[in-house]
Amino acid sequence: MQRRAVAPALAVLLTISTTGTAALSTAALAHPATSNSNDGLDLDAVLRVGISRLNPPTWDPHKVGMDYTNFTTFPVYDRILDSDATGAVVPGLAESWEFDADGSTLTLHIRSGATFHDGSPVDAAAIKANLDRQLDGGADMLNAGQLSSIETVELVDDATVALHLTHPDASVPAALASRAGALVCPGQFDSPELTTEPCGAGPFRLVSHRDDDRTVYERFDEYWNREHVLLGGLEFIYVADETTRVNSFQADQFDVTFVNSTAIDTALRAGVAVDPQATLTFWQMNLNRTRPPLDNVDIRRAINHALDRELLVESLLFGQGLPAGQLFPPSYYAYDADLPDPYWAYDLDEARALVEASGVDSPTFTCQISGGSGGALVPYAEAVGAMLADVGITMEIETITQSTHFTDRNTDCEIGVFAGAIEPSLAFQQLFSADGFFNAGREASDEVTAAFQATLVPGDDRDAAIGAMVELALDQSLVVPLFFPYRTYLKSERVVGLDIFPVDTTTRFVDVGLAG
Amino acid sequence: MSRLVISRLLLAVPVLFVVTMATFGLVFLVPGDPAATLAGESATPERIDELRTVLGLDRPVVEQYRDWLGGAVRGELGDSLFRNRPVAELIVERVPVTLALTGFAVLIAVLVAVPAGLVAGSRRGSLTDRAITLFTSLGVSLPSYFVALLLVIVFSLQLGWLPASGFRSWSSNPIEWARHLLLPGFALGLAMSAEIARQLRGAVVDVLDRDYVRTARAKGIRSRPVLLRHVLRNASLAPITVLGLQIAHLLGGAVVIEQVFAIPGLGTLAIDAVMQRDIPLMQGVVLVAVVIVTLTNIAVDVSYGLINPRGRVT
Numbered sequence: 001m002q003r004r005a006v007a008p009a010l011a012v013l014l015t016i017s018t019t020g021t022a023a024l025s026t027a028a029l030a031h032p033a034t035s036n037s038n039d040g041l042d043l044d045a046v047l048r049v050g051i052s053r054l055n056p057p058t059w060d061p062h063k064v065g066m067d068y069t070n071f072t073t074f075p076v077y078d079r080i081l082d083s084d085a086t087g088a089v090v091p092g093l094a095e096s097w098e099f100d101a102d103g104s105t106l107t108l109h110i111r112s113g114a115t116f117h118d119g120s121p122v123d124a125a126a127i128k129a130n131l132d133r134q135l136d137g138g139a140d141m142l143n144a145g146q147l148s149s150i151e152t153v154e155l156v157d158d159a160t161v162a163l164h165l166t167h168p169d170a171s172v173p174a175a176l177a178s179r180a181g182a183l184v185c186p187g188q189f190d191s192p193e194l195t196t197e198p199c200g201a202g203p204f205r206l207v208s209h210r211d212d213d214r215t216v217y218e219r220f221d222e223y224w225n226r227e228h229v230l231l232g233g234l235e236f237i238y239v240a241d242e243t244t245r246v247n248s249f250q251a252d253q254f255d256v257t258f259v260n261s262t263a264i265d266t267a268l269r270a271g272v273a274v275d276p277q278a279t280l281t282f283w284q285m286n287l288n289r290t291r292p293p294l295d296n297v298d299i300r301r302a303i304n305h306a307l308d309r310e311l312l313v314e315s316l317l318f319g320q321g322l323p324a325g326q327l328f329p330p331s332y333y334a335y336d337a338d339l340p341d342p343y344w345a346y347d348l349d350e351a352r353a354l355v356e357a358s359g360v361d362s363p364t365f366t367c368q369i370s371g372g373s374g375g376a377l378v379p380y381a382e383a384v385g386a387m388l389a390d391v392g393i394t395m396e397i398e399t400i401t402q403s404t405h406f407t408d409r410n411t412d413c414e415i416g417v418f419a420g421a422i423e424p425s426l427a428f429q430q431l432f433s434a435d436g437f438f439n440a441g442r443e444a445s446d447e448v449t450a451a452f453q454a455t456l457v458p459g460d461d462r463d464a465a466i467g468a469m470v471e472l473a474l475d476q477s478l479v480v481p482l483f484f485p486y487r488t489y490l491k492s493e494r495v496v497g498l499d500i501f502p503v504d505t506t507t508r509f510v511d512v513g514l515a516g
Numbered sequence: 517m518s519r520l521v522i523s524r525l526l527l528a529v530p531v532l533f534v535v536t537m538a539t540f541g542l543v544f545l546v547p548g549d550p551a552a553t554l555a556g557e558s559a560t561p562e563r564i565d566e567l568r569t570v571l572g573l574d575r576p577v578v579e580q581y582r583d584w585l586g587g588a589v590r591g592e593l594g595d596s597l598f599r600n601r602p603v604a605e606l607i608v609e610r611v612p613v614t615l616a617l618t619g620f621a622v623l624i625a626v627l628v629a630v631p632a633g634l635v636a637g638s639r640r641g642s643l644t645d646r647a648i649t650l651f652t653s654l655g656v657s658l659p660s661y662f663v664a665l666l667l668v669i670v671f672s673l674q675l676g677w678l679p680a681s682g683f684r685s686w687s688s689n690p691i692e693w694a695r696h697l698l699l700p701g702f703a704l705g706l707a708m709s710a711e712i713a714r715q716l717r718g719a720v721v722d723v724l725d726r727d728y729v730r731t732a733r734a735k736g737i738r739s740r741p742v743l744l745r746h747v748l749r750n751a752s753l754a755p756i757t758v759l760g761l762q763i764a765h766l767l768g769g770a771v772v773i774e775q776v777f778a779i780p781g782l783g784t785l786a787i788d789a790v791m792q793r794d795i796p797l798m799q800g801v802v803l804v805a806v807v808i809v810t811l812t813n814i815a816v817d818v819s820y821g822l823i824n825p826r827g828r829v830t
Contacts (some may be wrong), residue, residue, distance in 0.1 A: 055598070055599060055788075057554065057597075057598045057599055057600050058600045064556075065554055065555045065556020066553070066554075066556050067556070134720050138566075138571050139563065139566035139567050139569075140570065141569075142554070142555055142556055142563070142567075143556070145563060194598070195600050210609075211599065211606065211609070211779065211780065211785075212780035212785070212788070213682075213683060213780040237682060237778075238777035238778060238780070239681050239682075240775060240778065240784075241775055241776060241778065243665070244668075244680065244681050244775075244776055244777065244778055245678040247665075247668050247669075247672065247673060247681065248679075248680045248778070250672075250673050250679075250680070251668075251672040251673060251676065251679060252676075253679055253680060253681065253682065257591040370744040402639075407549070407552070437561075
């Protein structure tokens with residue numbers, strides 16, 4: 001044990017984390033990754049990982065709706081497709097896929113030689129069975145909504161499945177790379193043991209799980225991508241509190257863990273090496289665009305110009321975040337480098353001019369903040385309120401136990417966190433479409449609806465359609481993102497293969513190893 | 517004695533009823549919807565409604581409580597909404613962990629408090645007495661999480677002697693079990709030891725002035741036997757009362773300490789249940805906590821009788 005100076009240690013003590021547990025969601029070192037040199041690796045080593053949340057309500061991935069469970073279930077369950085660290089969809093158990101000309105059929109080509117943990121083959125029939133299970137299932141199939149555009153699943157041959165869609169939907173491959181595409185051993189569908197004894201086709205098998213304590217996995221030697229599994233097993237150790245995770249890492253209880261922005265500062269002051277990176281998660285002011293004065297586009301634009309996002313990050317996040325200049329961070333594959341970043345310059349004169357041009361006299365609105373976050377949101381809300389006051393906009397703050405902004409939809413605004421969606425069209429649907437959960441007013445202009453639907457059409461024009469939707473959202477100020485909080489791995493020098501923190505925050509433990 | 521135990525157990529029934537009803541009511545006063553959390557980030561309102569029906573959350577609150585109470589009377593605490601497992605099974609898993617933690621805390625508290633209280637009381641006004649009084653004042657004042665972090669910095673990060681977090685079961689490795697409980701047990705037990713030491717010191721000072729102590733000394737009995745046989749026994753009633761009261765505080769403190777040390781006990785379970793509004797689990801944890809506190813109080817009452825013969829008559 002290396003002795004450390006008292007000063008940084010006291011810094012750990014004094015910076016008691018007030019953040020809640022990290023919301024874990026997905027993402028990715030792609031399976032067919034670049035080959036690592038295995039020289040010097042202990043291929044039977046067990047990687048000890050400190051994580052913030054375990055406890056999937058069930059180990060059946062089709063019956064879980066929460067993204068954080070991906071971290072614990074994905075080692076066991078490979079998906080039909082996968083996504084890489086930038087969020088782009090890559091091959092999984094299907095080695096290739098293509099849409100037909102009009103985008104109404106998606107054909108999947110299944111790789112040969114893959115098997116489930118129970119020894120049964122991963123073939124086209126298994127894929128059809130898994131998709132049909134969700135499409136025909138009841139209310140407990142919690143990811144079926146992501147597959148709602150699939151009308152029928154056709155078994156073309158042993159290695160080919162055709163998905164016939166009700167309408168062109170380019171987001172289906174991303175759905176197949178998430179829990180909805182997780183493959184469960186078909187023979188176990190109706191087994192009550194599936195709740196506690198997962199059976200998939202992933203690189204690891206579950207050995208034991210104890211709620212809020214630890215989860216242990218062993219390598220699955222018949223895994224289709226076996227040569228890229230560089231560990232003998234995994235041990236996930238549950239430590240909810242971020243400061244405790246930093247301390248435990250320093251006490252050599254983990255080989256790797258990860259922390260959020262406020263704990264990054266704690267780790268830095270304790271002398272731990274960090275590599276902070278933005279993910280798809282951002283903090284935002286979510287505006288109900290049907291309620292005055294926020295129904296006025298000039299007021300919304302004025303809000304965006306009045307916010308000094310850099311100051312927010314520097315003063316309240318210890319600099320551990322990326323001021324949000326666009327809807328997506330630059331590390332995401334759908335980030336549009338051709339658009340200005342920041343799209344809204346911090347410009348008080350421009351903001352005041354927009355308030356003047358809006359014709360709204362003394363614009364005033366109320367913003368909810370949820371006290372459920374332990375009061376962590378209060379200083380952000382107060383800082384935003386002060387910045388808006390500078391340009392003549394009054395924002396009143398209402399602190400309540402749990403926000404009702406998206407459920408009752410009778411409030412002007414909420415300051416909170418948008419966890420992000422791995423697929424741009426899904427993010428657009430949630431934020432901007434008329435039935436989107438995070439569209440508090442549940443309204444969408446014809447222009448927005450058309451732009452959103454254009455992003456669903458697969459093909460060469462899709463990237464341009466995504467760019468157009470982002471630009472429209474920014475231009476109309478449909479969204480007021482504040483910043484992307486950083487996350488980082490804390491890892492020992494022995495760990496290899498965890499160089500990029502994935503944008504969806506779920507680590508895949510393929511091509512990850514421990515030096516001997 | 518048995519009459520005392522039975523009457524106390526009967527008194528616990530209305531307490532349980534009131535506490536579980538109040539908890540149930542409080543849960544429903546808080547906005548939020550476990551079905552929406554369970555359904556996930558991209559769920560449609562229809563899906564959330566379906567789930568609410570499946571879970572029975574759309575029924576009237578009174579009906580839900582009545583069903584829960586009916587099950588609890590039969591020993592069935594239902595299933596956790598978020599863990600897909602019986603509440604009773606989850607609690608049975610966690611109770612030994614929390615009992616081990618609080619047991620360690622009590623042990624440490626008693627081992628520290630009894631010598632400290634005796635020495636301080638028997639050397640009233642001395643430098644030792646003042647030092648112990650300062651320690652007890654600090655112990656009562658310092659929040660347990662602060663003590664916990666201080667201990668981690670010194671014993672885990674600086675010296676590397678003890679783990680900074682986690683738990684090991686007794687059956688897997690008794691030595692590791694003890695190593696993992698030492699720091700959290702001390703952090704949790706410090707305030708208790710300070711409180712007991714203060715009470716014991718006061719009682720010792722009082723008892724030392726009694727006639728029977730003077731008589732014992734006049735008979736030529738040496739100081740240590742007088743302290744241990746006569747003074748300690750007579751001075752221990754007040755500290756034991758405090759010990760009993762502190763058990764309830766310990767259970768509350770364990771919630772914080774389990775979080776700081778990532779110990780999978782009843783406290784961690786309670787926090788998760790509250791954060792997720794896992795109503796059956798929350799009710800189960802409250803029920804168990806009330807039972808533990810009630811049983812502790814009964815044990816304290818019984819111990820009065822054992823220590824003080826006069827107490828056995830009543």
